[in-house]
Amino acid sequence: MPLELVTIPCLTDNYAYLIRDEATGETALVDVPEAGPVLAELAARGWRLDKIFLTHHHHDHIQGTDALVQATGASVYGAQADAHRLPPLTRALSEGDEVTVGQSLGHVLDVSGHTLGHLAFVFPAAHLAFTADSLMAGGCGRLFEGSPATMWASLSKLAALSAQTLICSGHEYTTANLRFAATIEPENAALADRILQVAAARAAGLPTVPSLLSQELATNPFLRAKLPHVKASLGLAHASDAEVFAEMRARKDRF
Ligand code: ZN
Ligand code: FE
Numbered sequence: 001m002p003l004e005l006v007t008i009p010c011l012t013d014n015y016a017y018l019i020r021d022e023a024t025g026e027t028a029l030v031d032v033p034e035a036g037p038v039l040a041e042l043a044a045r046g047w048r049l050d051k052i053f054l055t056h057h058h059h060d061h062i063q064g065t066d067a068l069v070q071a072t073g074a075s076v077y078g079a080q081a082d083a084h085r086l087p088p089l090t091r092a093l094s095e096g097d098e099v100t101v102g103q104s105l106g107h108v109l110d111v112s113g114h115t116l117g118h119l120a121f122v123f124p125a126a127h128l129a130f131t132a133d134s135l136m137a138g139g140c141g142r143l144f145e146g147s148p149a150t151m152w153a154s155l156s157k158l159a160a161l162s163a164q165t166l167i168c169s170g171h172e173y174t175t176a177n178l179r180f181a182a183t184i185e186p187e188n189a190a191l192a193d194r195i196l197q198v199a200a201a202r203a204a205g206l207p208t209v210p211s212l213l214s215q216e217l218a219t220n221p222f223l224r225a226k227l228p229h230v231k232a233s234l235g236l237a238h239a240s241d242a243e244v245f246a247e248m249r250a251r252k253d254r255f
Contacts, residue, residue, distance in 0.1 A: 003104050003126040005168070007207055008041050010034050013172040014060050015209055017130060018047070019123070021102020026050050028101045029074070030121060030130040031170065035064035039071055053099065053106075054078035055132035056118040057085040061170065079110075081117035093119060111158065113151025114141030122161060129161055129213070132170035137211040138194070139177030140222040141170075142253065148246030152225070155245075159223050163214040174198050174208040180255045181221045184233060184248065190218040221248055 006018040010033035018041060020027040028051035029038060042049055049072040054062055056079070065076060065087040075090035077099060083092050093099070095110035099121065109120040111134035118141075121130040133141030134151070135158045143151055158167070178195045185191055194215065198208050217223055224230045225245040231237050234251075236244050 003101060003123060003128060005126075005128060005166070005210070006041060006045075007168070007209060008037050009172070009207060010037050010064075011060060015168070015170055015172070015207065017168050018042075018049075019101050019104075019126075019128065020047060021104050024102035026100075026102035028053055028099075029068070030168065031055055031061040031132060032064035032068050033060050035067035035071065038064065038068060042072070048072065049074045051099070051101065052076045053119075053121050053130065054082075054086055055120065055130065055134075055170065056115045057082045058115065058133070061132060062087055079117040079119050082115075095119075109154075109157055111135070111154035113143055113146035113148075113154045116145045116150075118146075118154075120158065122165075124162065124165075127162060127165050128168060128210075129158065129165045130168045131158060134158065134169075135167055135216065135220075135223070136169040136171060136177065137167065137174040137209050137216070138181055138198075138220055139173060139252070140220075140249070143249060148249055149242045151249070152242040152245040155222060159213070159217065161213055163212070163217060165213040166210040167213055167216055168210040172207060172209070174211075175202060178219070180252050181219060183251075183255070184221040184230060185224070188219065190215070194219045 004020045008016045014033035017030045030053045078086040080092035097108040099106045106123045111120045114133040226241040
């Protein structure tokens with residue numbers, strides 16, 4: 001494993017992630033819901049913090065940034081498109097840019113939809129993708145700023161990554177997401193299995209993230225909007241993939 005991953009629960013249902021390059025000790029954090037739990041994790045491990053990668057402008061993903069920068073001196077990376085509504089950036093990023101954590105290379109993807117300017121950070125050699133509120137475990141983020149077509153295009157980029165990629169998403173919403181998924185595909189056996197796994201994990205107080213992309217492809221209805229039986233179950237057998245996604249997202253909003 002070229003990068004060590006640590007999942008840090010924050011606030012009531014947010015996640016931040018530490019990634020550390022073993023060879024150099026360089027360490028980065030994805031999103032800062034609050035500084036306290038991150039500083040505690042760094043102290044417990046004896047790690048420094050070098051870089052902060054921000055996925056999008058919502059407060060629950062950035063509000064600990066200033067305190068963490070003051071405490072660690074870390075550099076801050078976030079979307080050029082969101083520079084006016086993010087903490088001060090050391091470097092502004094756009095799709096196609098690259099970031100590094102020690103010797104590991106990460107690619108920047110624009111995964112707008114939940115917000116416009118939402119980024120994902122993909123480290124292919126480590127099979128890690130930080131998707132925050134775009135692709136989530138068993139679901140996807142609500143469309144606050146983007147159109148359904150924009151989010152569908154963003155999810156399609158993520159769906160095309162290696163199926164062994166670990167999807168590191170931003171919230172513990174999996175239980176409710178899968179309850180909705182079961183209304184779309186009541187006969188999906190992989191989904192039924194996952195509902196049991198997630199219930200067991202939550203009963204044990206464990207996070208349900210990260211999740212494997214292969215499991216998302218098999219059980220996340222928002223990645224499955226293009227399948228004929230899913231289209232048919234929504235009464236949209238002849239609609240486009242993006243139209244089916246739009247109807248599914250609208251139903252989830254009302255669920
Ligand atoms: Zn958000
Ligand atoms: Fe969020």
